[in-house]
Amino acid sequence: MPLYEYYCEPCNGIFEELRPMRESSDPVPCPECYKDAARIMPTSFAAFTFRDGYPRRIPDDGKFYHLGHKVSKPITGGRPNEHPEVNKPEPKKRRSKGEKKDLADMREAAAKGGLVDSMGNAVKPQEVTSLHDAGRIIKQGTPDRA
């Protein structure tokens, strides 16, 4: 059975219901107040079902929705489309000892002018870490252009 969305006006909430297609346009009792709720199109709820700017879902578990993801808190400040629970910040990379040594060796080589990137450009010591983290190829060699 397909999943349909319904809107309960007294509760100002939306909920989903599995229903046979031929009954999909019939009202469904709201799980909170048991009043008839009308079917809505998935794209239409954003127009009217919001709580603090986020669509409310029934049963109401106190959660909010952010771009289709369930989150426990609405966004407070920051960039409007980036929720900390959805757009998780990249975890800070832990470098292994070997990796630290490799980076140190590369910086040392770069300081001597012996490192180039895949384009043949000279790599400066302070660029080694960011190029490495970006997955850019750094190799030993002399720059094509001095």
Ligand SMILES: [Zn+2]
């Ligand atoms: Zn209701």
